[in-house]
Amino acid sequence: MASKPMNVVVIGGSLGGLMHGIVLKRLGHTVRILERNPSPLLHNQGAGVVAGNDTQDFFQHHDLTHRSLAVTSHLRHYLDVKGNEIHREEYAQQMTSWDLLYYVLRANFDRVESGYCTLPPVQDGEGKATYQYGHTVTALRDLGPDAGVELSFRDRDGESGKRTADLVIAADGGSSTVRKLLQPDVERKYVGYVAWRGTVPERSLSAAATAALAEKFTFFHASGVQVLAYLIPVPDGALEPGKRLMNWVWYVNYAPGSAAYRELMTDVDGKAHAVTLPAGKMAPRVWHKQKAVAAAALPPQFADIVAKTEQPFIQAITDVLSPCNTYLDGRVLLVGDALAGFRPHTAASTSQAAYDALMLDAMLRGEMSRQEWAARTMEYARRVQRRGVEMGERSQFGRHPYAGTYPG
Template sequence: MAFPKADNIIIIGGSLAGLMHALTCLTHTEAKVTILERSPNALLHNQGAGVVAGAETQKFFTKYVDARREIAVRSLERLYLDRDGGVVEGSVDRREQRMTSWDVLYRLLRWRVDGMGAGEYFEGGEGGGEQEGSGNRVKDHVRFGQARYEYGCSVDAVKDCGEKGVDVEWKDRDGGTRTTTADFVIAADGASSHVRRQLLPDVQRSYAGYVAFRGTVPESAISEAATAAFVEKFAFFHTTGIQILAYTIPGENGSLRPGHRLVNWVWYCNYEDGSQELEELMTDSEGKRHAVTLPVGGMREEVWSKQKRYADEVLPPQFAEVVKKTTQPFVQAITDNLSKEDVFSDGRLVMVGDAVAGFRPHTAASTSQAAFDALMLAEWIEGRIDRDEYRSRCLGYAKEVQTHGVALGERSQFGRHPFAT
C-alpha cells in the first residue's frame, strides 16, 4: 500500500526520533508538519548523555542535516581494563567508532526542523549551514523553521477517523483542550509512549533488574592515567553484577577541541525490584520517587557519597576517578518494551523509535533505531517500498536489536562477560 496523501502531519514527541521524522517529512512531502512535545520547556534539557553515532545515525545526518561541522569524536579502539587499571590481555580491538552527545544531535535537528538558532550554541558560531555543491536535496527543499514545534502539549487520545485521517486530542501549555484531524500521525513519544498504552495496552515497560548511573567529566580535569584509558578510546570494565564504560564526547557548545571535550561514563549496577536500596536511589532530594529517570540535580548527597565510596571499592582507579569527579550525575532504570505492531489506522498512524522497542543501552542503538525508522519512512513516502515492507523492516530491526540488547544485559549483569575480572 502506498503512503497516504498527507497535507497535515502531526508528530507526537519532540526529541530525537520526532525531529528526525519531522525532517524526513519536510524533505519528502509538502505537508504542514506540527510537533507536539510534552515538556513544558521550549528547549528540552540536556541530560549530558553520550551517544554512539552508529551507521544509521551517520547516514541520516549526512543525508538530511547537511551540517558544516563534524558532530563526533573519533574513538580509535575498544579495550577492557582489569581491577588494577591495566589493559586486559587480548582485549584491544582497533575498531574506529564515532562518539557524540544527545545535545549536539538535538540542537542540529532543531536548527533544521523549526529554525531554532544553533549558531549561538555551537563553538565559533558554526551551527550548520549549506555546503556548496553538496547536491543534497535538503539544501534545495527544506526551508528553515518550516515545522511548528509546540511544547507543553500532553496528548490525551488518538482516534481513527477512517479516510478522514486520525483525530489527535491534547492539552496545550495553557491547559486548554485542542483537537485536530491529521492525515498522518507519527507517535515518537518514547518508551513510556502514551499512544502505545492506548493502542496496545498489553505492551508494558518492565524493569530489567539494574540501573545505569551516568555522568560526564571535563577532559581537562582527569589524570594522565584516565586520559590514556578514555580519551579517543572506548573503555570497559566488567565484574560480577557490574559493568562500567567510558568514552570521549563533544564538550560545551559542541567543542571537539582536545582538552575541551568531555569523558562520558555509564555504570550499570544491580538493584532488586522493590528493594529499599532502589527506592532510596530513585527518590530525589525533595522526596519524589522517579519511576525511570532520576534527573540531573535530583540525587541526594548521601546517596551519591555512598556510590562514590563504592566506586573506590570495586572499580579500576581510572573509572573510580571519573565517577568521583562527576558533579552532576543522573540515573536511569533499565527497562524493556517490545511491540508487535507499529502501523495502525490503515497506515495513517505509525509508532517509531523507543515507542516501538526500548533497547537496553548496551546496544548503543536507540538513536540508530530512530534514524533507521526515519530512513525507512522516506523510502515509503518516495514509493521505493510499500506499507507492508516498511512495517516488516522496522519491526524486524526493532525485534532483532531489542533481543540482542536483552542478551547483552543479562550476560553483563547476571552472567559472566569474557573479559570480566
Template sequence: MVVVSSPTANIYATTATVAKARKTKSTIRTDMPNSSPDAGIAIVSKATGLEIKFLTLRVYPSEEKSSAAKRAGKLCKISGVGIFATETDRIRPLGQTASEVDTGSEWPITDQLTRDPYLEIEYRISSSTIWKILYYVMRANFDGLASDISPQPPKLAGQLGSATYEHGMEVTDVEYKDGLVTVTYRDTGTESHGTVHADLVIAADGAFSKVRQVLQPDLKHKYAGYVAWRGTAPESEISEKTKATFACKTTLFTYKGGYIALYTIPGEDGNTSPGHRQLNWVWYTACLENSQEFVDVMTDVDGHTHRTTLPIGKVDPQNWNQQKALAQQILPAPFAEMVQKTHKPFISAIHDHEIAKPLLFDGKLLFVGDALATFRPHVASSTNQAALDAQLLGQFMEGDIDAAEWEAKVLAFANLTAVRSELWGAYYMSGIPTLVFVSKFFRYWKLVAVQAISKRLYG
C-alpha cells in the first residue's frame, strides 16, 4: 500500500502517486517474476509517474510483494513472464531514463513453428528488460534506493515531499468515516498492528489484492478450463540447433487442446549477450475442473492441492516426468528439448476474474492495476493497464478529468482487455470453428463497437 501525506492532507495508497503527471510515449517489453509483477509496476510506477510535490508518499507492500526485489533475479530466472507496455513510459520523465531499463535486445516478435521444418515469421521490433532492472530503477526514482543497478539514485529537482517504502505490511481492514479512510495493517515481521488515516487510498496490491478481499469479497472468479506449465532454461545448456530456432523471437506451436509459446529473455543480471540469456516458455494444456487430472496436476510434493498457482520447487516429480514425456510425444523437437532441460517448473491454473468496482468511499478509494482487473495471460496487458491507470490517475488528480470519467476510462480498458484475453484463449485452446470461440468473437467486437461509438476505445 502507498501512503501520501501533505502539510494539509493525508493520502494513502496501495500503489499511488500524486501531483503533476508528465506524459511521454515509448515501447518497453519487460520480463517479470510470476508474483503478480504488475503489482510491483503499479506500486512504483504510479509513485514515479507523477512528480511528488508538497507530499509525503509511503508504500506499504505485503511481505510477499516487499520481498520481490530480493527474489527478482531468482524469479526472473524461473518465470520470465512477458509483459508489454505500449502506451505510457512512466520512467523517462524522472532522473533515470527508460533507456537505462531497456536491455537493448530487438527481435521479430512472432514465429509460428510446426512439426515440420516450416517457419513463418511476422516481424515487429520489440525491446526487453527484466523485473530486477525495472524495479531498482523505479525505486531509485521513487525513494532514492541505491543498488547495483542504480548505484547513484537521481536527485529529483524541485521535489519538496518525501517517499518511503515500508516492507512487510499487510492490509487487514479498510473503513471510511467522516471523509477519511482508515487503513489497518499488520507488520508481518513483528506481528504488530498499525493504523493510518487518509484522504485518498489507491489500492494496487495485485491480483490477490487484500484491499479488494476486504471491501469487495463477493467478486467471482471462474476457472477457464486449462492450466499453464511454465519454466526457463539457460541458453548455455541448449543445443545450437534449438538456440538458432528460438533466437531472439517469440515462437508458438499450437495443437488441438493446447499451445506453447517461447521467447528469449535476459539473464538473471540483465545480460543480453548470447550464451548468457534464458529461454522462457509457457505451455497451456486443457484440464477439466474438479477432474482427477486437475487434482493430480495441482497437488504438490507435500500433498497440498493448489487452486491457482503451484509454486517453483513444489511440482510433483512424477507429474513433471509425465509432462516431459508428453512433450516428447506432441511438441516439435526444439520445444521438447526446452521442456526436458527445465529443472524448476511451476504451474498456474487460468481463471477469469470479475472486475472490481474502481471507486469506493465517495471517490476516496481507487482500485488500479491487477487489483482492479486480472486478465488471462495470453494478451500480456497487465503492465499496459497499470501504466494507463497511473496516467489517468495523474489527470484525475490534476483536475483534467473527474472521478466519473476516470472510472469510465479504466473500466473501458479493463472490460475490453478481459474479453480479448478470453477470445485469444478460446482461439488457441479451442480453435475457430467452436461455439466457445464464436461467442467470444461476437462479444468482443460488440464491445469494440460500443466503446468506439462512446469514444472510449482502449487497447
C-alpha cells in the first residue's frame, strides 16, 4: 500500500490503537496517536482479558520486552448453585489483565517507563512515535488522493487544531467518533443486560473459593444469569501464586429504560452513565443490595469473591457493527471495537484488535492487497460479532446446557 514512509494518525490510544501504532512504527512510518482521555496514562477498572491466539501472536511478534503476560487457566468447569462441579472440559487458556497489556504496549510504542516491564531496545529503521492525550477529533475532511486526510480536533485546553495524515486508523472504541462521522446511521445499542465486574486479591479468598477458582476458568449459569471467574496478574504484572487477582464477571438482565437499570447506572454523585459505571462511583445502596443477591443466589465460591470486592464497576452490554471498514479510498480504516463491538462472552475484543493489526502489518508489507485486508477483517468482525450475539442471547434469555437454579 505504501512505497515510502507515511504520516499516520491513530485515533484512540488504548490497546487497539497501540497495537496498530507499534506495527506502523516498526515499518518506519511516523505515527501520532490522538487519545481523548485528558490524562497522560489510561487507567482501567481492573479488568481481566482472555489472551486468545491472535493476542498471543501479536505479542510474540511485536513485543520486544519479552516479558510473561498471562496466568494459565488449565480447564473450564461449571458449578451448580451449591458450588459442586457439574461439568469440566480440559482446555487451557491464557488470562491476563488490561493494565499489563497497556503498559507493555506503551513501552514498545513510545517507551513509557513503568514497573510492568523493562524498556525494549530501539530498532533500526523505526519511525517516530508520539502519543498525545487530551485530543478529541471533531471532523475529518478528504483532501484528495495526493493530499491525504485533514483531522480537526480539540485539545485538553479547549483549543482547536488541525492535522493532516496520509493514513488514519480509527481505533477509538465502541462509541467511535470517527464511525459516527463516516457512518452516522450506525448506532451502538444496549441489549438488555450488564456485566458486574470486579477483582479480589488471591490471598484473601476462602479455601473453598481457591480450590474451585484458582487457575481454572469457572462458570455458573442460571436463568437470566451467568457468572465467571479467572485469575489475572496484579497491577504490577506479578504472576506468582498467592499474589494474583481473581477477576470476576457477573451478567445480569436489566430491561432498557427500567427503574432498576436507571438506578444501577446512576453514580453516587447522581450522574447517569451510558455504557460504563466506573469503579469507585457505585451508589453504596446498589452495591449492598447486589452483595445480598450474591449471598442468596450464587454458588458460595462466587458469593465469597463478590462480597470481598471493594471496587466493583458496571459495563452495559451493547451491540454495534459497521457495514464496512475502509473509507475515503482506503485512507481511513476502522479497526477493533470501532468496527465491531463484541459481547464479552466471546472474550475476543482484544483478539480482534490484535488480528486487525497483524493483517495491517501483512498488507503494508505487500503480503496482501488492501481489498483482501478489508475482506478478511470484515469477515472476522461479522463472524465473531454474530457469535457473541448468539452466546449472549442463549446465556441471558435462553437456556444454557449447564444452567442451574437461581433463587434470586
